[in-house]
Amino acid sequence: MALLKVKFNQKKRVKLAQGLWLMNWFSVFAGIIVFSMGLFLKIELRKRSEVMDNSESHFVPNSLILMGILSCAFNGFAGKICYDSLDPAKFAKWKPLLKPYLALCFFFNILLFFVALICFLMRGSLESTLAQGLKNSMKFYRDTDTPGRCFMKKTIDMLQIEFKCCGNNGFKDWFEIQWISNRYLDFSSKEVKDRIKSNVDGRYLVDGVPFSCCNPSSPRPCIQYQVTNNSAHYSYDYQTEELNLWGRGCREALLHYYSSMMSSMGAVVLLVWLFEMSVMVGLRLLHTSLESISNPEDPECESEGWILENSLKDTLKSALESLKKIGKFNQVEAGAEGAEGEEAGKTPAITTVS
Numbered sequence: 001m002a003l004l005k006v007k008f009n010q011k012k013r014v015k016l017a018q019g020l021w022l023m024n025w026f027s028v029f030a031g032i033i034v035f036s037m038g039l040f041l042k043i044e045l046r047k048r049s050e051v052m053d054n055s056e057s058h059f060v061p062n063s064l065i066l067m068g069i070l071s072c073a074f075n076g077f078a079g080k081i082c083y084d085s086l087d088p089a090k091f092a093k094w095k096p097l098l099k100p101y102l103a104l105c106f107f108f109n110i111l112l113f114f115v116a117l118i119c120f121l122m123r124g125s126l127e128s129t130l131a132q133g134l135k136n137s138m139k140f141y142r143d144t145d146t147p148g149r150c151f152m153k154k155t156i157d158m159l160q161i162e163f164k165c166c167g168n169n170g171f172k173d174w175f176e177i178q179w180i181s182n183r184y185l186d187f188s189s190k191e192v193k194d195r196i197k198s199n200v201d202g203r204y205l206v207d208g209v210p211f212s213c214c215n216p217s218s219p220r221p222c223i224q225y226q227v228t229n230n231s232a233h234y235s236y237d238y239q240t241e242e243l244n245l246w247g248r249g250c251r252e253a254l255l256h257y258y259s260s261m262m263s264s265m266g267a268v269v270l271l272v273w274l275f276e277m278s279v280m281v282g283l284r285l286l287h288t289s290l291e292s293i294s295n296p297e298d299p300e301c302e303s304e305g306w307i308l309e310n311s312l313k314d315t316l317k318s319a320l321e322s323l324k325k326i327g328k329f330n331q332v333e334a335g336a337e338g339a340e341g342e343e344a345g346k347t348p349a350i351t352t353v354s
Contacts, residue, residue: 008289009302016289017085020282024079027279028072030272035068037265044261048254050155053132060122060262063115064269070108071276077101078283085286098287105280112273119266123259130251134168141210142181157212163257165250166213171227173249178203179210209245218244 008016042061045052081098084090141156143149160166167173185192185204195204207228214222222244226232289304 005304006285006289007302007304008285013286013289014086016282016286017082020279020286021079021082023275023279023282024075024082027075027272027276028079030275031068031071031075033068034064034071034269034272037268038062038064038066038068041261041265044258048155048159050152051130051133051137051159051250051254053129053136057122057126057129057258060115060118060265063118064265067112067115067269071112071272074105074108075276075279078105078279082283082286085290091290095291098283102280102284102287105276105283109273109276109280112269112276116266116269116273119262119269122262123255126258127251127255130254131168134251134254135173138168138173138179139177141177141179144181145183157210159250159254160210160212160246163250163253164215164246165248165253166209166246167249168251169249170247171209171213171243171245174209174213175205175207175228178205180204180206213245215244215246220244 038061041064042058045057045061078101081091081094081101084094137152137156140146140149140152142153144153182204187193192204195206196202199205206225208225209227211222211224214224223233223236224245227243227245228238230237
């Protein structure tokens with residue numbers, strides 16, 4: 001028994017073709033939206049590529065761009081088919097291509113659904129990329145005189161100001177690296193010498209943070225040096241008082257920004273996928289309703305359209321049987337080639353004996 005069998009007359013077929021033509025052009029517009037989202041996300045990721053460890057994060061925008069292009073191409077082609085289906089003479093040239101086209105549409109919709117899921121599931125990969133990237137970038141904060149790294153200070157400062165964050169996981173991350181360039185250190189000073197000697201790596205470590213970590217909304221002037229030294233500041237206790245530094249780490253801030261963006265995009269792609277599925281189902285009904293016309297010379301006659309010619313169970317069963325046949329055929333071919341090879345190997349040996 002056919003799945004979702006529907007009876008059509010000429011009027012219904014025309015309405016279905018016209019509706020699908022309109023839906024296909026809406027799908028082209030949806031494809032442009034998906035393409036634009038991918039392009040926007042790629043630009044946003046490129047803006048902060050210096051604080052990312054690898055290019056894996058670009059998989060999502062690249063996939064969205066590809067899906068957007070394919071959506072425009074597939075739906076533009078389908079719109080042409082639907083338009084020509086109103087004229088039997090024009091539709092005849094598309095008839096042999098419809099089955100392969102519908103198969104391609106099926107695989108395209110699987111890919112589109114997969115991309116929508118990836119938009120929701122990339123959080124873990126993005127988090128590790130940001131964590132390692134930010135850690136490496138903070139080490140280069142002081143290299144204002146090093147070619148290729150001189151821009152890193154500005155990048156980090158602008159990032160912390162824009163996203164209201166400090167450090168990788170928090171402001172204490174700055175205590176573990178030397179973020180002040182040697183160019184601005186007085187090596188004749190006892191304090192500088194003592195700090196450099198106080199650690200194995202010979203780095204100038206301070207309990208201070210860059211100015212961009214300061215929260216301008218705080219009523220107290222920013223305490224960015226000797227943050228953990230209560231005696232250095234009047235009426236101050238860094239463990240109990242709310243500091244006038246941003247409390248959130250930049251990894252968390254960027255992760256929330258990109259994750260919420262990709263989740264929104266994933267929801268849009270899911271809606272596009274549902275729309276694409278409905279278009280594919282409609283196109284399949286149109287295809288089968290036109291193929292099942294009993295008398296092609298009488299366009300007014302009734303016909304039947306369906307999604308699957310047999311039930312879902314029977315269709316899966318026949319598909320598995322076809323795959324098994326293909327597998328057996330390949331095994332037989334491989335066996336025949338092996339036998340031919342053995343015979344060819346034995347022939348020279350017989351010739352030599354004679």
